[in-house]
Amino acid sequence: VNKSLLVKYFRTQISQDPDVASAAAAIRSLLEFLKRDQSETLLGLRENLTEAIRRLGEADSSVAVSSGGELFLRFITLTSLEHLDFSQSKNLLVERGELFLNKISLSRNKVAKLCHTFIKDGAKILTHSSSRVVLKVLENAAADKKRFSVYVTESQPDSAGKLMAEKLRRLNIPVTVILDAAVGYIMEKVNLVIVGAEGVVESGGIINKIGTYQLAVCSKAHNKPFYVVAESFKFVRLFPLNQQDVPAQFKYKADILKTAEDLDKEHPMIDYTPPSLITLLFTDLGVLTPSAVSDELIKIYL
Amino acid sequence: MVFLILYSTLAMIDVHSFKRTMPVTDKEVALSERIEAFLAELKRGGSGAGTLRGSGETARETTALLRRITGQAQWSSAGDLMEIIRKEGRRMMATQPSETTVGNMVRRVLKIIREEYARLRGSSEVTDQQESLHQLLTSGGLSEENFGQHFKDLRANVIEAINELLTELEATTDHIAMQALEHIHSNEVIMTIGRSRTVEAFLKDAALKRKFHVIVAECAPFCQGHEMATSLSEAGIETTVIADAAIFAVMSRVNKVIIGTQTVLANGGLRAVNGTHTLALAARHHSTPLIVCAPMFKLSPQFHNEEDTFHKFVSPHEVLPFTEGEILSKVNVYCPVFDYVPPELITLFISNIGGNAPSYTYRLMSELYHPEDHEL
Numbered sequence: 023v024n025k026s027l028l029v030k031y032f033r034t035q036i037s038q039d040p041d042v043a044s045a046a047a048a049i050r051s052l053l054e055f056l057k058r059d060q061s062e063t064l065l066g067l068r069e070n071l072t073e074a075i076r077r078l079g080e081a082d083s084s085v086a087v088s089s090g091g092e093l094f095l096r097f098i099t100l101t102s103l104e105h106l107d108f109s110q111s112k113n114l115l116v117e118r119g120e121l122f123l124n125k126i127s128l129s130r131n132k133v134a135k136l137c138h139t140f141i142k143d144g145a146k147i148l149t150h151s152s153s154r155v156v157l158k159v160l161e162n163a164a165a166d167k168k169r170f171s172v173y174v175t176e177s178q179p180d181s182a183g184k185l186m187a188e189k190l191r192r193l194n195i196p197v198t199v200i201l202d203a204a205v206g207y208i209m210e211k212v213n214l215v216i217v218g219a220e221g222v223v224e225s226g227g228i229i230n231k232i233g234t235y236q237l238a239v240c241s242k243a244h245n246k247p248f249y250v251v252a253e254s255f256k257f258v259r260l261f262p263l264n265q266q267d268v269p270a271q272f273k274y275k276a277d278i279l280k281t282a283e284d285l286d287k288e289h290p291m292i293d294y295t296p297p298s299l300i301t302l303l304f305t306d307l308g309v310l311t312p313s314a315v316s317d318e319l320i321k322i323y324l
Numbered sequence: 325m326v327f328l329i330l331y332s333t334l335a336m337i338d339v340h341s342f343k344r345t346m347p348v349t350d351k352e353v354a355l356s357e358r359i360e361a362f363l364a365e366l367k368r369g370g371s372g373a374g375t376l377r378g379s380g381e382t383a384r385e386t387t388a389l390l391r392r393i394t395g396q397a398q399w400s401s402a403g404d405l406m407e408i409i410r411k412e413g414r415r416m417m418a419t420q421p422s423e424t425t426v427g428n429m430v431r432r433v434l435k436i437i438r439e440e441y442a443r444l445r446g447s448s449e450v451t452d453q454q455e456s457l458h459q460l461l462t463s464g465g466l467s468e469e470n471f472g473q474h475f476k477d478l479r480a481n482v483i484e485a486i487n488e489l490l491t492e493l494e495a496t497t498d499h500i501a502m503q504a505l506e507h508i509h510s511n512e513v514i515m516t517i518g519r520s521r522t523v524e525a526f527l528k529d530a531a532l533k534r535k536f537h538v539i540v541a542e543c544a545p546f547c548q549g550h551e552m553a554t555s556l557s558e559a560g561i562e563t564t565v566i567a568d569a570a571i572f573a574v575m576s577r578v579n580k581v582i583i584g585t586q587t588v589l590a591n592g593g594l595r596a597v598n599g600t601h602t603l604a605l606a607a608r609h610h611s612t613p614l615i616v617c618a619p620m621f622k623l624s625p626q627f628h629n630e631e632d633t634f635h636k637f638v639s640p641h642e643v644l645p646f647t648e649g650e651i652l653s654k655v656n657v658y659c660p661v662f663d664y665v666p667p668e669l670i671t672l673f674i675s676n677i678g679g680n681a682p683s684y685t686y687r688l689m690s691e692l693y694h695p696e697d698h699e700l
Contacts, residue, residue: 302627
């Protein structure tokens with residue numbers, strides 16, 4: 023089966039539904055790939071899937087796609103041994119895949135339901151860059167008739183913060199865009215900080231758009247709660263000890279990885295925030311303290 | 325004629341609905357009377373500033389009442405029983421929201437019911453029903469468990485399990501006090517605040533074998549520290565009472581701070597008597613370990629964001645008596661009962677199952693309660 027078709031399918035998924043999480047789009051593409059795959063044995067299927075995941079990673083190098091792909095692969099190995107007949111197994115896999123996709127499409131709502139009660143009336147919220155989960159949380163809080171205002175960092179180099187501000191304005195939430203450098207300046211006015219995550223690592227820390235670490239250090243210095251909202255399929259099996267430990271394939275965009283000569287001269291797109299700076303994580307598995315994340319990861323990857 | 329028939333049918337309907345809502349048998353009447361009596365006591369008292377009921381007693385009475393409900397109410401499947409218990413639980417919690425042990429016991433009993441049901445049904449573990457990534461991947465649609473099956477032995481099993489819970493509840497203070505010798509050494513200076521029965525038993529148990537000094541902060545405006553000091557000195561412990569304002573000044577001489585709490589929150593923080601946050605900050609400043617003695621029934625799945633139910637305010641005349649009439653019209657006077665202490669300030673939790681770090685609280689919670697019961 024053609025790998026470039028897969029990448030094209032992935033790209034159309036994202037463009038058709040800009041609200042979908044990139045990991046969910048990746049899993050949907052992999053499910054489609056699974057349906058069209060022609061291999062006769064489980065090993066062949068697994069090899070093809072691994073290759074497909076690698077190709078997807080080349081198209082979109084974010085942590086979320088990688089974690090979604092690995093989860094899907096894991097899920098294949100968990101469910102495949104019950105039936106001797108390969109085609110029966112395959113049908114079961116496809117069915118379970120659809121069920122999995124349905125469940126994760128609900129996860130963003132679950133997260134928003136848990137988090138919006140932490141936003142009090144009159145709160146001033148600071149967020150970073152553009153996150154669809156944070157948007158959902160704020161949407162829920164606004165629907166609950168809470169009055170609050172939001173500061174969004176501009177988040178260079180792609181000015182994603184301005185997009186977020188636009189979306190919030192459409193929801194009639196008062197929003198101000200601030201410079202990335204103005205985080206320290208604004209922190210004294212803020213009541214709480216909420217950010218999304220591209221990946222949640224084993225230690226309970228997060229990998230997110232560059233600038234998140236700065237935000238976390240600042241909020242710790244001012245004693246403001248730092249909340250992270252992430253769906254459970256973003257949990258990855260990484261354990262970075264510092265910024266340099268994050269694998270280079272996640273730090274830079276896919277095209278830069280292919281064309282750059284010296285990666286040291288490129289600007290990374292993500293950074294790592296250690297768990298000591300995070301107050302609470304809101305996931306569809308519940309409200310977790312950073313120490314609870316590794317327990318959840320152990321439960322899947324036993 | 326038609327009118328008469330209509331009237332009689334209406335009367336019959338009325339009687340039927342009346343029969344359905346009013347308890348029919350004597351047992352049911354007695355049960356609902358017990359529940360009403362308990363609710364009235366809850367409303368009146370609560371622990372702390374009110375009547376003498378401590379949270380341990382509240383927990384035991386709640387569990388005994390839930391056992392009665394299990395034994396006497398009409399139910400045919402686990403789902404029905406859980407619904408009845410949830411309903412009664414919600415009523416009890418609404419009467420006195422700050423008394424979290426009531427809700428905690430209800431959630432424990434619900435978990436017991438789930439476990440007994442799962443055991444009778446023969447399914448592998450209750451962990452099947454817990455939310456996890458693993459469960460998301462492998463369940464294949466089984467997650468809609470509705471507890472509808474009827475089992476003959478369920479009633480007896482649940483009552484037996486609740487009896488075990490009651491035995492555990494009775495022994496909690498002793499189990500905590502047994503660990504005292506590991507934490508208190510000779511010639512140490514221990515600081516505590518207010519009055520906690522658990523800490524009292526803890527210190528008295530250590531005093532049997534060691535000699536140490538206790539400083540009690542009086543914890544204004546209720547000044548329960550005075551009673552604590554009297555009780556400790558009767559047991560032969562050298563005690564000093566200080567005013568709350570002197571906590572920071574004295575802290576440099578203190579080796580350990582041991583306190584009780586009203587509730588342990590889900591993130592490892594505390595809801596404790598007012599003044600505890602001050603004590604915790606002073607201890608952190610001097611790098612003095614802060615040990616919290618809290619039995620497991622105080623662990624609650626709440627967070628401190630719930631503004632309406634977190635704080636409890638009592639009559640301000642403790643702070644500023646009504647005799648100061650002239651001033652009263654010009655100032656606002658508040659008398660909060662509780663304080664929030666964040667988990668970073670706490671060193672160790674000592675509970676009836678042993679010592680734990682605050683970051684481990686999430687694990688204890690997942691063992692005691694089912695995630696679906698967090699919101700009753």
